[in-house]
Amino acid sequence: MPRHRDYDDDDDEPEEEEEDVYEEEDEEEEDDGGKAGRKRRRSDFIDDAAEEDDDEDEDDDDEDYGGGGGGGGGRRRPKRRTAFLVVSFSLHCLLSVVVLIVRFSFADFIVDSGADIPDEDGARREYRHRLLPHEDQEEDLEELTRSIKQRYARSPHVEYDEEATDVEQQALLPSVRDPKLWMVKCAIGREREVAVCLMQKAIDRGPELQIRSVVALDHLKNYIYIEADKEAHVREACKGMRNIYASAKIMLVPIKEMTDVLSVESKAVDLARDTWVRMKMGTYKGDLAKVMDVDNVRQKVVVKLIPRIDLQALANKLEGREAPKKKAFIPPPRFMNIDEAREMNLRVERRRDPMSGDYFENIGGMMFKDGFLYKTVSMKSIRTLNIQPTFDELEKFRQTGEGGDGDMASLSTLFANRKKGHFMKGDRVIVVKGDLRNLKGHVEKVEEDTVHIRPNQKDLPLTLAFSDKELCKYFDLGNHVKVVSGSSEGATGMVVSVQGHVVNLVSDTTKELLRVFADNVVESSEVTSGLTRIGEYELHDLVILDNKSFGVIIRVDSEAFQVLKGVPDRPEVALVRLREIKAKVEKKGNAQDRYKNHLAVKDVVKVLEGPCKGKQGPVEHIFRGVVFIYDRHHLEHAGYICAKTQSCVLIGGSRANGDRNGNPMSSRFAHMRPPPRAPQSPMRSSRGGPPMSYGGRHRGGRGHDALVGADVKIRLGPFKGCKGRVVDIKGTSVRVELEAQMKVVTGKCFIDRNHISDNVNVSVPFREPSRYGLGSETPSHPSRTPLHPFMTPMRDPGATPIHDGMRTPMRDRAWNPMSPTSDRGGDWEDGNPASWGSSPQYQPSSPRSRAYEAPTPGSGWTNTPSGNYSDAGTPRDNGSAYANAPSPYLPSTPGGQPPMTPSSAYIPGTPGGQPMTPGSGGLDMMSPIGGGDTEGPWLLPDILVNVRKSNDDTVIGVVHEVLAQDGSCSVGLGSSGNGDTIIAHPTEIDIIVPKKSDKIKIMGGPQRGATGKLIGVDGTDGIVKVDDTLDVKILDMVLLAKLAHA
Amino acid sequence: MSGEEEENAAELKIGDEFLKAKCLMNCEVALILEHKYEQIQQMSDDPTNQISQVFEKSLQYVKRFSRYKNPDAVRQAREILSRYPLAEFELCVLGNLCPETVEEGIAMVPSIKNRGRALDEEAIEKMLTDLSLIKKFE
């Protein structure tokens, strides 16, 4: 039966071929009536490929022997030739690794009792190799190898043909039942010799040498591998071998690594011209070199190096003077200057290279060209794998007259060296090699080394497969990217130019140009500056330096800081090292401006005099009569300006953040600071507080004070559970103003940053909006007036449709995703319908805070609305129904109807007057039922929800169906929804807020029902890639629900 | 954010919201902001402290880059441009930059060429000439 298979498999092989092989076998086995042996081996071969069970194997064997073998005699009689060897030298000349495998098979010498010797295994392995006749047939070696190759090139596929699946391939891997591979130390350079000796030994000693094969790898010095079942067998075999260090430990190769030993991976860094390599030894050890010429026959390459030559020493040497030799000294790399050499009286010959026709300068036997050293070295002395030239090195190489060409050429090695998983789905790539060069596309799928891309060109097939070496990441000008490796790792910026493989980008923080490899860059919307901290000092910290001076850290380099010193007259920047910094100034100073206004950190001031006159921005630090102001329009010194407090004037009217973030301190200062100067007083005095701007509008989302103004909940310590607002951050501590004590004192406590959870967003406590005071009507109304004249053109014939047609729908459009509109409030409320059901006092606040987990504080005014909701500190508000009413009704005279019951609505109208618009009457109903009605359509199938049960426990589930009548849902429990199905009222259901890269469903707005992926979160906004259209939308987080895993 | 439909003003991909929104030429903005600035000034004798940097910068900018200073001219400019099938955005770019030649006009607003509108070169030329006339008579 196996025989049949064998023949089948070889069907398409030329008959002679087969014959040949058999002939050789026959020759070799003639003496022992080789028929059996031959069959035996053939069957072995098949069995092996089939990888059948051992038992079955044996059966097969038995059959074979019994059937065709001419009796068991052959089986019992020890053979004269005890081993069949295959010495396959460098299977393919192309491979740089030469493998010597010596294989033994004792299968044929098993005595009856030898059943315990797992000889079959050994025999089975033979499919890889073929029997080699002994010495007298060595001349046939070549031919034999050829035939072996031809015949067995396909051998692993013999059984499976093309259909070999992964699983089947897997079955070929060694298992615990297979013999093990042992690593044995031998004399260096004698690896092959040892292998051959062991082969000889095996031939001489026969079965008593219980090892199965010996492997000598050319790239592995000092070791050979021996395949055997037991260590003892290995020891036995090695005993008495001259070149094997018997004392050395014999190491077992773990099963997992066994395949690696014999798989030839390192093949194809085809040493082509222009590849980058590194020198392995000598003076240039570690230096980058470029291959200029390759001589495969002699295994030599010509490389181009930046010379490390001490001309003086060279001159001495050439003149025969004995120079004091300092071994340790390696001259720094420097381009050869021929003139300089001439001056040193070195003989410089100008020679033409007969091969290339180029001229070289020859000094003392060394060839130079353009300052580079051209050196012929052995292939063994260069490292070709994982060469990652740094940018500096490449720059150096480029300096002398290598055009842009070199850049692209250098890619080949860069590619060869890049990590696995380099490309990701969605990456934009450009083809850099082959016929389709310059084709651009998106990565669709990545498999090992093959990348499937969807070309941008329309007329091409949907996807094309490329080797990852043929691709390069591609960026458009203006892309916002992040550097993911290399020296500027972590920095982000925008691409300003792409030169081949090199991307130039403008750093977000320093506004400086960075040059990086495209490979090291990914597209990203994130904004970071890379390194922002050394030791305890962080970017933008105020620090005291050694010599009593002080300044703000405006830049963090790898080992030093740039500090803008506190010298108001002129900007002075110092480069200081970590140890030169004495301390960080934590305290927030106070000062007075020119008009004796009280200044505090975060106040917005304007510089009235000095070099920075006219600049304005929030005060970041105050120290010794000097303020540091951050003006984002100031381009130097990271936007920082240093000025005397006396040269500044407080302005504040324009900043909204103070109000947004709430500043209870203002009341503290109100009495302390009589407004001294008229211009500001109307505004400020009426405002009842200094225009303190707490909060991060200017630094929003970035820097250490991003948390300032955020509502937090304290997780640990004595204040655990308390909620409050962050007023200050010092290092890892934050000062939190506790909500509970807000009215009495501004109770603050230092709390470890880690102990708070930033669960809610920037808050908006009330702040009297009296900037415009009594006059405030005027600015708003008059400001409308000018509009009308200019709107007139719009009303002209041409524009009218635009005006009417476009503005109106706009108003009706869902602005909600960004600006918190009525719908959104409604949605929100609906999302937490629990609040409807019961009275607020007993409702835990968890659902609410959950909804606000995502936003980062200070990320813009759009946040505020959510802040509005959250700052109440109460679990809910009944905002929805009212907000839902898009009625034109204006609250003119509020009063009356005080908000008596939490669930009832406050209607800002005179009690009896101000009739509602007809439609709004219904919406005014704030009864839970009313709420329930509106929330019916809120939920959608397939979203992941938390279902709250009676005892406050929540269970995760997936909405299967929304029932029409009351908005109840049938919810399948469990994260995949496979569990029990229950019917839950919407009031019991909370949507699970998605996290970044979750699949989501849009729950509101015009795209309600669409699915997508949350690719980023910005404040209260989620950046969503919609599945259908692939559009990227910015939607309010509350409109997003996590989709269940399908 | 790869693979997204990127915004590109040259192809008039500026998002629905802005595409449909009322666009303002610099000169129009100048009029609006100046008026507002006066209002603020009346209320306070140190207006610089009351206006935001954004406002201030914008005002400076639009004053500097207004092609037409006179409100009548502004109105006329918009009127002329409105006669042509232009999107709001295109209209304002043309109004702001006042290209002198058809070629320049197309370079400034590439979208006017490739939307298959009945806007041939002659029409564009006429439009640009009319625009420049306003400037001349202002």
Place this chain on the structure above:
Amino acid sequence: MFFHIVLERNMQLHPRHFGRDLREKLVSKLMKDVEGTCSGRHGFIVAITGIESVGKGLIRDGTGFVTFPVKYQCVVFRPFKGEILEAVVTMVNKMGFFAEAGPVQIFVSNHLIPDDMEFQSGDVPNYTTSDGSVKIQKESEVRLKIIGTRVDATEIFCIGTIKDDFLGVISDPGTNA
């Protein structure tokens, strides 16, 4: 590009302001809160020009604060990728130059400045063509094309190019009296 758009915002007001001038209070607070801010979506809000509507207020539990949805018209400045606009140069250095168009900063890298313009350092750093006919320095007016925008919570930053037809200096401070 400047736009005139309608935005909506939920305003919170303390009950103590409820009176005849509630609306005015709301409006002035709105202006204070909103003017001068920037969002990635709408750009810089330059000025509020009018109030479209003030919705019905809604009491927030437990606080007495009332939330009013307010729709307002405003002038916004929003730069777009691909937009061509004029700007004033504010700083020139060897890496390129910065320019301002209203509230927005635009960086033009030297890679995006025509190759025939060279950086000249000195008291007034500038980019000049070899024949000296065109010069970009501080206060120059340039026409540029925005090729990239970076939006973060409080700022929009752009990079631009003048390496295209009909882009470049409109006037330099020397000639533009």
